[in-house]
Amino acid sequence: MRLRSVSNLISRGGTILGTSRSAEMRTEAGLKKAAGILQKHRIDALIPIGGDGTFHGAVELSKYWNGQMVGCPGTIDNDLLGTDYTIGFATAVHTAVDALDKLRDTAESHERMFLVEVMGRHSGYIALYTALAGGAEVIAIPETHTDVPAIVERLKSLKARGKRSIMVVVAEGDESGGAINLDAGLKEAGCPFETRVILLGHLQRGGSPVPEDRILASRLGDFAVTALDRGARGVMAGDVRGELVLTPFEQTFAHHKAVPENLLEVLRTMAS
Numbered sequence: 001m002r003l004r005s006v007s008n009l010i011s012r013g014g015t016i017l018g019t020s021r022s023a024e025m026r027t028e029a030g031l032k033k034a035a036g037i038l039q040k041h042r043i044d045a046l047i048p049i050g051g052d053g054t055f056h057g058a059v060e061l062s063k064y065w066n067g068q069m070v071g072c073p074g075t076i077d078n079d080l081l082g083t084d085y086t087i088g089f090a091t092a093v094h095t096a097v098d099a100l101d102k103l104r105d106t107a108e109s110h111e112r113m114f115l116v117e118v119m120g121r122h123s124g125y126i127a128l129y130t131a132l133a134g135g136a137e138v139i140a141i142p143e144t145h146t147d148v149p150a151i152v153e154r155l156k157s158l159k160a161r162g163k164r165s166i167m168v169v170v171a172e173g174d175e176s177g178g179a180i181n182l183d184a185g186l187k188e189a190g191c192p193f194e195t196r197v198i199l200l201g202h203l204q205r206g207g208s209p210v211p212e213d214r215i216l217a218s219r220l221g222d223f224a225v226t227a228l229d230r231g232a233r234g235v236m237a238g239d240v241r242g243e244l245v246l247t248p249f250e251q252t253f254a255h256h257k258a259v260p261e262n263l264l265e266v267l268r269t270m271a272s
C-alpha cells in the first residue's frame, strides 16, 4: 500500500483489506503462521481494527509475535469497554432509524405493529439508540427482562388510547430469541395489533459512514499511529467523554458494557 491506496476511502463502508472470522487464528498453528507471515514481510507494527474477537486474537498473537499493536474499536455493536463509541455504531443506528421511519408509514396507514430486529449479538446498544431516535413504543434487549404479558397489557392500553401504529425494536440477542419468536409469544398472549416482522440484519453493516463515524475513525486512527510512534503496545485507542485514551486489549472485553440506564429511562418516559 502507498499513500494513494487510501485515497477517498473516507466515504466507503466495509474494508478494502478484507476480513474474516478466522477459525485458524484460534489455533496455535494459525497464530504461529500469522506471526511467521508478519516476520517474513518485516512488519513491525499492526493496528487491528475490530471488536472483542479481534482484540482477543491480538492478545493471543502477541504470545508469538513481538511487534507493536495499537488497536481501533471497529464494530457496530458498541460493546467494547475503553471507548464510549465504536466506529460503525453511529452508521448502523442511522440505517436502523431510517428503516423505522419508513416502516412507520405503513404501520400508521394500516394500523399495524412492526417488530424490527436489529443487530447486537450480546448487546442492546443499537436497539436502544434506534428505539429512542425512531420513537419506538417497545424495546426488547438482553440487558432488561422481556416481560411478554406486561408488553401485551401496555399494547392494549395504547390501542385503547387510539394509537394506530407501534414499533417494537428487538435486539437479536434478546432472551425472547429475536423478533420472530417474540412476535409469536406476543400473539399467543393476546397482542391487540396486526403484526409484521422485519429483520434488518447485515443492512446495518454497510453503506457510506455517517459523519460521526468518519470523524471518530479519523481521530482514533491518528491517535493510534501517534501512540505507536511513542512506543505503546497491547492497547486499544478509545474516546471516553471526549478524551483520547489507551486501554489494554484484555480490559476492552473483560465484562459486558452496560447500556446507559438514563437513556432507558428517557425511552420509558417517551413511550409512556
Ligand code: F6P
Pocket: 021, 051, 075, 076, 077, 119, 120, 121, 172, 205
Ligand atoms: O459483531 C458484530 C456483528 O455485526 C453482530 O452484531 C452480529 O450478530 C454479527 O456481527 C453478525 O456476524 P456474521 O456477519 O458473521 O453473521
